């Protein structure tokens with residue numbers, strides 16, 4: 001008999017109140033080894049790639065000879081059976097069902113690398129600012145491929161902010177995918193790092209303010225992010241391909257009856273000057289919170 005890890009009532013209450021959870025060691029053994037091996041193979045295949053493409057988002061210091069990959073893009077879920085299956089794994093969906101209900105769609109996802117010594121920071125933001133929906137039963141999970149502690153760039157969250165406003169993620173009238181830390185009115189000293197051994201899964205609500213710092217350690221930190229919605233949460237930016245939209249149902253059934261629940265919305269329009277991954281979008285930011293690799297090198 002298959003036996004799934006379930007959240008306790010207390011964990012569900014904590015998620016509703018604080019907007020996040022960590023489930024330690026959800027992915028283990030051969031499955032974790034396969035995840036790491038496939039990721040390493042895809043990163044090695046970036047040798048010879050000289051610019052960002054459909055699969056790779058590259059560090060500014062990447063060269064074709066010395067591959068430095070910052071992110072594997074959402075196409076991994078279509079191109080690799082392993083990633084497709086993991087996003088639907090019942091170990092994950094049985095937990096999601098407790099938070100989102102019995103019908104769930106994968107919105108997207110990616111695998112963020114934070115390479116040892118230089119892995120890029122991600123500025124404070126709310127995922128909701130990128131993909132508002134008709135209701136906010138929307139969250140992201142993150143599976144750590146490596147042990148993650150305070151030194152190798154853990155995902156950091158500001159508890160309870162999923163119940164507050166949707167912050168301005170625009171600069172000069174264009175979306176930039178990052179909040180201005182100086183005008184947000186938030187106390188970033190209250191940020192909580194989400195840490196755990198490899199295979200642990202973080203969960204954060206789409207409206208929760210989060211970000212992560214430069215990796216200053218000599219250990220990499222890779223995080224496989226899956227974005228999920230209740231099936232009746234429909235994206236306000238629209239559905240381009242209905243068959244493809246329904247192909248992303250990971251649990252239960254699709255619906256053509258979106259549930260509409262009021263939540264603060266700002267549309268991510270007009271699009272960012274540097275449209276692409278969050279790292280590209282955030283190049284438009286006027287004020288940064290986290291130190292960048294270049295700043296660190298200049299200081300030393």
Ligand SMILES: O=C(O)CCC(=O)C(=O)O
Pocket residue numbers: 112122127153154155210211212223225278
């Ligand atoms: O990789 C990280 O630490 C944060 C990633 C994130 O928040 C995002 O890509 O939306």
